[in-house]
Amino acid sequence: MSTNITTRVILTALATTVLAIGIPAATHAGESDKAAAVDYTGMSPEALAEHLMLNTSSFKLDQRVQEGGTAGKRLEQDEIQKLCTPLRGNPVDSATAEKVVALARDSISYPEGGIQLGDWKLGRELAWSGFGFRVGHKTDDHSLAENGPGGNCYNCHQLATDRTGGNIGPPLTGYGKLRGTSEPILKYTYEVIYNPHAYFACTHMPRLGANGILTSEQISHIMAYLFDPESPVNK
DSSP, X not given: OOXXXXXXXXXXXXXXXXXXXXXXXXXXXXXXXXXXXXOGGGSOHHHHHHHHHHHSSSSOTTOBOTTSSBGGGGGSOOHHHHHHGGGTTSOOOHHHHHHHHHHHHHHOOOOTTOOOOXXXXXXXXXXXXXXXXXXXXXXXXXXXXXXXXXXOXXXXXXXXXXXXXXXXXXXXXXXXXXXOOOHHHHHHHHHHHHOGGGTSTTOSSOOTTTTTSXXXXXXXXXXXXXHOXXXXXXX
16 A cells, blocks of 8 residues: 555545635634745646645644554655656666565565465465555554555455446456466566566555565465465355
8 A cells, every 4th residue: 555645636626616615714823924925826736736645734744643653654665666756657767676576575575485375365365455554543553453554455456256346456366366376476476466566667656565565474365365276266
């Protein structure tokens, strides 16, 4: 679950809405002076949205989050994001790709005893769960979920024919049946789930292992869901 919430679509929509309805009156001392010094009409939608999020009290960036720290901390880019953001959706050049792939590969941690398949039934629940890391009126509590936060895989991928998934990413139906369970394919799958930038530089797929969303054990369960012959994915 990359947590990069400052995407072009969100920023543009937010800024367009603000321009349409106007800026709310300042409620804190000194904030009106700060607002008066800013020429909102001269800003691009993205610049305006970032200003409203980061430099005003429009968002509660001091709100505590589960992984520690505050919501504002999530807006600080890591090295991979700093390399990919300037591309603005354009093709990745070879120099950038080389740096991103190297950083991604350095981030991958493998389980003791090697990569193994876990329990596909647990993997099914993890793959179809979007629980975890939400911030709002009631922040998620991982201790309330038996298996911790989910992988949210269904949001982008069609996984099994017994449920309907997304189509942003490639369909994964029949994943194990088509690929087998050789050591190279297991390693590849583990690495893509852990940090997909190791193969697809500047991808939008979240870094589930590298960002601490899923443990290696949880990844093994999701892999079992993809590979086990008894899993609905391979029926």
